[in-house]
Amino acid sequence: MKMESFSRRDFLKRSGALVVTFxxxxxxxxxxxxxxxxxxxxxxxxxxxxxxxxxxxxVTVYSGKxxxxxxxxxxxxxxxxxELYVPMERVSLVxxxxxxxxxxxxxxxxxxxxxxxxxxxxxxxTAREALLAQAASKLGVQRSAVSVKEGIITAGAGSRGVxxxxxxxxxxxxMKVDAKAPLKPPSEYxxxxxxxxxLDIPGKVTGKFTYIHDFRxxxxxxxxxxxxxxxxxxxxxxxxxxAKKIPxxxxxxxxxxxxxxxxxxxxxxxxxxxxxxxxxxKWEGLPEKSRTWEHVRNTKVVRDESFQKVGDTAxxxxxxxxxxxxxxxxxxxxxxxxxxxxxxxxxxGGKLTVWTPSQATHMLRxxxxxxxxMKAEDIRCIYIEGAGCYGRNGHEDAAAEAALIAKETGRPxxxxxxxxxxxxxxxxxxxxxxxxxxxxxxxxxxxAWEVMGYMPNRPKGFEVTLTAAELAGLPKDTAFPGNxxxxxxxxYTFPNIQATARWLAETPCKPSWIRxxxxxQNTYANECFMDECAAAASTDPVEYRLRQLKDPRxxxxxxxxxxxxxxxxxxxxxxDKGDIARGRGFSYIKYELVRxxxxxxxxxxxxxxxxxxxxxxxxxxxxCGQIINPDGLRNQIxxxxxxxxxxxxIEDLQWDRSMVTSLDWRSYPILRFPDVPAxxxxxxxxxxxxxxxxxxxxxxxxxSAIANAIYDAVGVRVRSVPFMPDKVLAxxxxx
Amino acid sequence: xxxxxxxxxxxxSHDLRVDDxxxxxxxxxxENLGLHGPRFGCGLAQCGSCTVHVDGKAVRSCVYPVxxxxxxxVVTLEGLGTGSKLHPLQEAFIQEQAVQCGYCINxxxxxxxxxxATNKRPSEDQIRQALADNLCRCGTHLRIVRAVKRASEMMx
Numbered sequence: 001m002k003m004e005s006f007s008r009r010d011f012l013k014r015s016g017a018l019v020v021t022f023x024x025x026x027x028x029x030x031x032x033x034x035x036x037x038x039x040x041x042x043x044x045x046x047x048x049x050x051x052x053x054x055x056x057x058x059v060t061v062y063s064g065k066x067x068x069x070x071x072x073x074x075x076x077x078x079x080x081x082x083e084l085y086v087p088m089e090r091v092s093l094v095x096x097x098x099x100x101x102x103x104x105x106x107x108x109x110x111x112x113x114x115x116x117x118x119x120x121x122x123x124x125x126t127a128r129e130a131l132l133a134q135a136a137s138k139l140g141v142q143r144s145a146v147s148v149k150e151g152i153i154t155a156g157a158g159s160r161g162v163x164x165x166x167x168x169x170x171x172x173x174x175m176k177v178d179a180k181a182p183l184k185p186p187s188e189y190x191x192x193x194x195x196x197x198x199l200d201i202p203g204k205v206t207g208k209f210t211y212i213h214d215f216r217x218x219x220x221x222x223x224x225x226x227x228x229x230x231x232x233x234x235x236x237x238x239x240x241x242x243a244k245k246i247p248x249x250x251x252x253x254x255x256x257x258x259x260x261x262x263x264x265x266x267x268x269x270x271x272x273x274x275x276x277x278x279x280x281x282k283w284e285g286l287p288e289k290s291r292t293w294e295h296v297r298n299t300k301v302v303r304d305e306s307f308q309k310v311g312d313t314a315x316x317x318x319x320x321x322x323x324x325x326x327x328x329x330x331x332x333x334x335x336x337x338x339x340x341x342x343x344x345x346x347x348x349g350g351k352l353t354v355w356t357p358s359q360a361t362h363m364l365r366x367x368x369x370x371x372x373x374m375k376a377e378d379i380r381c382i383y384i385e386g387a388g389c390y391g392r393n394g395h396e397d398a399a400a401e402a403a404l405i406a407k408e409t410g411r412p413x414x415x416x417x418x419x420x421x422x423x424x425x426x427x428x429x430x431x432x433x434x435x436x437x438x439x440x441x442x443x444x445x446x447x448a449w450e451v452m453g454y455m456p457n458r459p460k461g462f463e464v465t466l467t468a469a470e471l472a473g474l475p476k477d478t479a480f481p482g483n484x485x486x487x488x489x490x491x492y493t494f495p496n497i498q499a500t501a502r503w504l505a506e507t508p509c510k511p512s513w514i515r516x517x518x519x520x521q522n523t524y525a526n527e528c529f530m531d532e533c534a535a536a537a538s539t540d541p542v543e544y545r546l547r548q549l550k551d552p553r554x555x556x557x558x559x560x561x562x563x564x565x566x567x568x569x570x571x572x573x574x575x576d577k578g579d580i581a582r583g584r585g586f587s588y589i590k591y592e593l594v595r596x597x598x599x600x601x602x603x604x605x606x607x608x609x610x611x612x613x614x615x616x617x618x619x620x621x622x623x624c625g626q627i628i629n630p631d632g633l634r635n636q637i638x639x640x641x642x643x644x645x646x647x648x649x650i651e652d653l654q655w656d657r658s659m660v661t662s663l664d665w666r667s668y669p670i671l672r673f674p675d676v677p678a679x680x681x682x683x684x685x686x687x688x689x690x691x692x693x694x695x696x697x698x699x700x701x702x703x704s705a706i707a708n709a710i711y712d713a714v715g716v717r718v719r720s721v722p723f724m725p726d727k728v729l730a731x732x733x734x735x
Numbered sequence: 736x737x738x739x740x741x742x743x744x745x746x747x748s749h750d751l752r753v754d755d756x757x758x759x760x761x762x763x764x765x766e767n768l769g770l771h772g773p774r775f776g777c778g779l780a781q782c783g784s785c786t787v788h789v790d791g792k793a794v795r796s797c798v799y800p801v802x803x804x805x806x807x808x809v810v811t812l813e814g815l816g817t818g819s820k821l822h823p824l825q826e827a828f829i830q831e832q833a834v835q836c837g838y839c840i841n842x843x844x845x846x847x848x849x850x851x852a853t854n855k856r857p858s859e860d861q862i863r864q865a866l867a868d869n870l871c872r873c874g875t876h877l878r879i880v881r882a883v884k885r886a887s888e889m890m891x
Contacts, residue, residue, distance in 0.1 A: 069836025207772025
């Protein structure tokens with residue numbers, strides 16, 4: 001090989017190639033061999049934050065975003081493997097470990113692929129480019145002469161190759177992620193865009209998978225919390241003499257209003273907690289459930305904040321040919337994870353390790369540090385998958401409670417919540433009230449559009465503190481939701497728009513983000529009201545939207561949906577005469593006005609006699625740009641639809657003046673198999689576009705599509721989620 | 736009062752020392768035998784995550800006293816297949832990718848296995864009815880139904 005006669009120095013001089021060298025042995029690889037703690041960078045701007053390659057060419061990628069049962073574990077590996085030109089089998093993924101993974105933000109907001117995956121992709125591209133450059137210099141050829149396949153870099157046919165393992169083999173890259181490192185051309189993807197089988201599924205169907213609930217530490221104790229009878233009730237007296245007689249019972253931890261039964265076995269902890277006699281002060285600070293909306297309307301307003309202002313609605317509103325208004329409300333929902341929240345915590349040498357299914361290990365660490373008055377660097381939170389959480393459920397609270405008990409007992413502690421803990425004490429999606437007003441012009445088009453959403457203020461009215469800190473009276477660090485005002489703004493080209501968040505000082509239950517937070521409620525009101533405007537204009541609701549939409553990509557999504565659904569507007573055709581009336585509803589979103597497009601058609605049957613609504617079918621057209629894993633995406637869309645049909649039709653958290661009273665699946669029913677609609681999906685793949693999120697956008701349009709279908713079926717508007725039979729009957733009676 | 740019970744789980748006999756014979760079978764399987772298949776979901780027999788077979792019947796092990804299982808044949812998700820061969824339901828759940836978080840899947844498979852033992856070619860409606868008391872929060876229902884259907888075809 002001629003090129004090899006060049007000295008490396010000569011070559012670099014001639015080619016002007018970037019000098020790439022790698023530092024000494026990778027500390028993580030060394031640490032792993034020695035079994036020591038791993039000092040590894042978690043910096044977001046460092047390649048080493050995301051990627052390590054050992055001497056055998058095995059790749060480990062590090063993700064701050066975690067798989068909450070959505071399939072991103074597999075999808076992220078697809079992205080990394082393709083970008084690095086290695087087979088998937090060679091790549092493993094470490095998720096959500098504060099000591100090892102970059103803080104890429106909470107796993108929320110449908111951002112795991114869109115943000116997390118793209119950061120990972122860029123880091124992998126940087127690493128690959130560096131390896132190619134180094135290989136070129138090693139092979140004595142120009143950078144443009146080398147190419148890589150399956151982790152082996154060669155300079156054309158017949159040239160001897162050099163492997164990733166030989167080049168980097170356990171050493172650090174020691175370089176910043178290069179935002180300009182060229183990405184693999186989409187046409188060359190061999191793994192991205194394929195319906196690769198999820199890597200976690202075989203273990204999950206055979207009982208080999210380890211969920212947090214299966215995780216054990218040596219010498220570990222089990223705990224169960226004894227909860228107050230009212231949300232903010234105080235502990236008056238405690239008698240644990242009965243608990244102490246239970247075989248295996250170890251001790252009772254009491255700190256303020258925090259009471260935990262600790263035992264050698266889970267059953268002894270459960271029995272012990274049941275045997276503890278605690279009396280609590282009377283606390284009745286919750287509003288009457290039946291007066292929720294009055295309460296929300298009367299809650300102190302912190303401020304009104306505008307999120308979309310076009311023209312001048314105040315001026316335009318009275319000039320319309322016709323004015324409409326409607327109020328929508330959306331009940332309090334709970335995440336309802338199938339497995340209760342769970343965590344294992346252990347103190348060793350003044351340092352705390354928590355194993356947790358938290359969607360936010362970095363945020364949790366910060367909250368724990370505050371509560372326990374520790375330095376964040378002395379706490380390590382390690383993600384282990386739990387049951388799907390769909391937002392912030394009780395995982396973080398269980399982690400903090402486990403940590404507190406571990407601290408008090410000096411032993412590793414596993415805490416698994418009871419079902420009543422999960423339903424009663426996890427934070428909740430806040431009640432949301434929305435008021436819409438519109439004026440239509442002479443053609444029926446929207447002249448002025450106003451929407452006002454009543455939602456708990458961030459940060460003050462929407463503090464998600466740790467229950468352990470609250471109950472034990474320890475310092476509290478709060479967590480706040482993402483942008484719950486999103487989707488107040490509308491995607492339509494109305495000449496006058498005013499979208500406002502009315503930030504409230506408080507909300508009845510401890511608030512949380514639950515799948516599609518804010519966007520679901522806001523889209524529900526806007527897209528129902530759009531349907532009302534279309535009806536007032538005697539125009540087909542699809543046509544009505546299209547004529548007020550200047551977004552070809554959105555229009556295409558709508559078009560593909562209505563074609564798939566074979567949409568024929570009912571308009572003024574006679575409705576079903578019998579007890580069962582069928583109807584179709586349409587809804588559309590451009591998520592947060594900047595990403596994923598979804599258009600849906602819902603087919604429903606309404607029983608006029610009982611008021612029962614059944615959703616028969618959903619048609620979903622979905623455009624999230626580049627699709628990483630089509631089958632995984634379909635799985636997510638199914639989930640978005642089915643879970644939200646459940647929330648829309650039957651979910652309504654109950655409480656009395658003291659406590660949540662929906663404490664099990666009887667008092668908080670969810671949709672069951674016989675009531676699950678068929679789901680038809682049309683995926684619009686755009687391989688050359690950047691990928692957007694898919695965990696939430698479809699859910700946003702489900703409630704409005706159902707409401708609009710009910711109107712189509714029976715000619716009445718139901719404006720209160722959930723659409724329980726009594727509400728439908730009441731609407732029918734006033735029709 | 737601690738007692739010793741003999742449990743036959745997945746074809747193997749185990750002597751178990753338990754403090755309380757009323758302890759749910761689920762805890763014996765998970766804690767004493769270290770199994771991961773059956774899962775704690777509600778402890779109230781409402782969700783189905785904990786389902787195992789006792790003498791061929793699907794039972795909710797979270798409310799089934801361990802002493803009652805003594806002398807009976809207990810089969811869990813781990814013992815559903817034969818040797819290294821997966822049960823057709825497990826195979827079908829992989830083929831249909833009928834899992835999201837997977838927490839309920841143990842119950843879905845164990846309940847469906849009971850169905851297929853008595854009804855070899857169930858209709859979609861019959862599958863939905865058979866699984867009506869098994870809850871799934873992720874919304875994987877449609878894939879689960881397809882997987883059960885596929886398994887029944889594989890077993891035909």
